[in-house]
Amino acid sequence: MSNKDDRPDMKRREFIGKTVLAAGAASVAPGVLLTVAKAGGESRGVSSDVRYGLLIDTNKCADDCTACVDACNRENGIDLVERPKGQSDDDWNAQRPQWIRKVQLKDKQTGEITNLPMMCQHCEFPPCVDVCPTGASFKRADGIVMVDRHTCIGCRYCMMACPYKARSFIHQNVAQQLVNAPRGKGCVESCNLCVHRIDAGDMTTACQEACEKDGHQAIVFGDLKDPDSKLAKLLKTKSSRQIRADLELNTGVRYTNV
Amino acid sequence: MKKTHYSELWCSSPRFWGGLTFLAFIILLGLGATYYMEHQGHWVTGMSNQVVWGLPHVFAIFMIVAASGALNVASIGSVFGGPMYKPLGRFSALLAIGLLAGGLMVLVLDLGRPDRLVVAMTTFNLKSIFTWNILLYTGFFVIVGLYIWTMIDRKVNKYYQVTGYLAFFWRLVLTTGTGSIFGFLVAREAYDAAILAPMFIIMSFSFGLAFFIITLISAYWWAGRTLGELRLAKLKHLLGVFVGAVLYFSMVYHLTNLYITQHHGVERFILLDGGVYSLMFWLGHVLIGSIIPLFLIYSPAFASSRFAIGAASVLVLMGGFLQLYVIVIGGQAFPMNMFPGKEVVTSEFLDGVVASYIPTTAEGLLGIAGIAVAMTMVAVGSRMLKVLPENLEDPKDLEHA
Structure with a gap:
């Protein structure tokens, strides 16, 4: 002054x-x-003219094959998640992240065995998006359901709401991660249909690629809205179903022969 | 009727400070446990991708439900015009605020990212019941705060009635919101039932009143003030009605499920072969939390026993806690039925099997710290504000009471 x-x-x-x-x-x-x-x-950004989805032919899903799971783990850096020292086997199995898992089913009446991979079903009306308090759990215009790890507060309400148990909470510190799959302790994550590939113009997911490479061809990825896509054509000719169709969530992932 | 005089709780300093130090110690332990869990990550807790909400949520929901119920005594005084309850209104509102704060603290400190609380307070998804609850809880603090103000300050006393009605309405909506957190979960068989919302309301009546009776008796004992038998007897009989109502709602909920074939599995799990959960249901909720308290309340042998009233309230709280444990944890432990008619042979993600959950000490410490926070707020509030009547002797003209 x-x-x-x-x-x-x-x-x-x-x-x-x-x-x-x-x-x-x-x-x-x-x-x-x-x-x-x-x-x-x-x-x-993405357009709602497309809707990405998968068709899984359970007849082609082989008994002891885990190619899709391994590929997903590699692609999304899930194999980089280290097991904390002192964690028991049971706890590790219950707490480690898994985006895709192999399930084997047996019909209670007929004894028929079915193999299938389970992952986020990318619902049109996803309960996880409805319940998320911050909107971190969201659905893109192209139908991919994913988590914004910047606004996820780790409340796990989406995990309570998901009928497919498709989501994982990161229970431990993360030392290494991939650029395409950011990961943080205390946040929730799940299959995003290899969104980084789609955004780069690639029309295949890691799980589909691995399944095809192994000669099973049980997984078909594509655009549900494009009548000329392989996925849409297959869905039109084959009888497929949604898991928990009773909930009317209109899943983007469909299964045949379940 | 004699005019009621309120004064700050003023007991001898060593007793007051000793009590506060004890509570502060428990809170510190809880904060230490939180630091440990947040620093390490949730792998050090019993929670997993299968049972995603654990013991802290049971504590948090228990306190949040009890908070809205604790306000009932004030509501009976202002909304339903019960003169015996009116002098207890201020304390009831203070307890409600304390319990809600304690419960919310536990809930927030168990988040994966508690540092992002500000995100939850600024980014809303209005379709989420959690979001409604954030708004309902904030509103509850404001409305009940104003309610206490209208009760204490004569200048704003003319707004007492209208604030009382608003608070009563708000607390009903709040517990509906808490119950709906589970009621709207279509995915899990133990939830997805609209009856959960009214059931949570009646649970809140019961747990809140039990909390109120215990803290009221403690506060009057602490301060060496008189608490009339008749007033306690009124509270006791009200508790009896609420405990019976909770049991009734629980019965309707399970009978409804038993009618639906699809839900036989989960009912069998909770009621029969769920191990610790079935035990908690029958021994905890039904016997300890309902039948024994009802006996203590209605048996002529304990008609004038203050100990029986206190014991009944403590048992109601214990049973209520276990009832919530069965709902929250038991409901998650039971496997989701993704493939009806099929049995899961193998799964890398524990599909089709009962999930295991063993709570850890750290989770328990965090939960208990929440109760300590509530009690600290009540103790400090009672010492700073004129919330407790100097004397709660029974009125002489009983017929008007």
Whole structure:
């Protein structure tokens, strides 16, 4: 403050005024920048003209094959999740993340055996999205259901709501992870149909690729809305079903011969 | 009737500070346990991808449910015009705020990312019942805070009635919201029942009143003030009605499920061969939490026994806690029936088998710390504010009571 000036208060007011302005700008600017950045992302974002999904032919799913599970673990860095020291086998099995799992079923009446992989079913009306308090669990326009790991608070309500037990909570510290599958202790995650591949223009998921490579061809990935896609054609000709169809969630993953 | 005089709880300092130190110690233990769980990650708890909500949630839901019920005494005073209950209104509202704060603390500290609480407070998905609950809990604090204000400050006393009605309405919606957290879960067979919402309301009446009776007796003993027999007897009989009602709702819930073939599996699990869960249901909820308290309340042998009233309240709380444990944990332990008509031969993710959950000490410490937070708030509040009548002797003109 200058002593020569007879209106020191004005200087001070000006100073305070500018400080408030600067502070205001400093707090608003990141928000604006973020909005702009986000707007840029959305402009080339996904379209609801497509809906991605899978068809799984359980007849082709082999007994002891875990190719899809292994491929998913590699693709999404799940194999990098280390087992905490001192964790028992049972706890590790119950607490480690799993995006896809092999299940073998036996019909109670006929004894018929069925093998199938279970993962997020990418519902049209996903209960996990309904219950998420922050909107971290969301469905993209192209039908992929996934978790925004920036806004997930780890409440696990989505895991309570999912009828397919498709979600995993990260129970331990994460030392290594892949760029395409960010992972953090205390957040929930699940199969996202290898969204990083789709966004890069690739039309295959790690599980489908592995299943095909092993010669089983039990998994078909594609666009449910494109009548010319292999997936849509197969669904039209083969009788398929949704798991827990009674819930009317209109799943994006369908099964034949269950 | 004589005018009621309220004064701050003013007991001898060593007793008051000793009590607070004890509570602070329990809270510190709980915070230490939280640090351990959050630093290590949830693998050090009994929770897993199968049983995702554990003991902390049982504590949290128990306290949140009890909080809205604790407000009932105030509501009876203002909404239903019970003169015997009116002097207890301030304390009832204080207890309600304390219990809710304790419960919410436990809930928040068990999040995977408690540091992101601000996200939950600023980003809303209005279709989520959790979001409604965040709004309902915040509203409860504000409304019950105002309610206490209208009871204490004569200048705003003219708003007492309207705030009382608002608080009563709000608490009903709040418990409906808490019950609906489970009621709307279509995926799991033990939940997905609309009756859970009213059942949670009646549970809140019962647990809240039991909490109220225990804290009221303790506070008057602590301060060496008089508490009339008749007033306690009124509270006791009300508790009896609520305990009976909880048992009735529980029965309707299970009988309904037993009628539905699809739910026979889960009913068999809870009622018959669920091991610890069946034991908790019959021994905990039915015997300890309902039948013994009802006997203590209605048996002429204990008609004027203050100990019996206290014991009945403690048993109601224990039974209620175990009832919630069966609902929350038992409901998750029972495998989801994803493939009707099929039996799961193998699964890498424990499909088709009863999930195991063994709570750890850390989870228990966090839960108990929540109760300590509630009690600390009640103790400090009673010492700072005029919430407790100096004297709760029975009124002379009983016929008007």
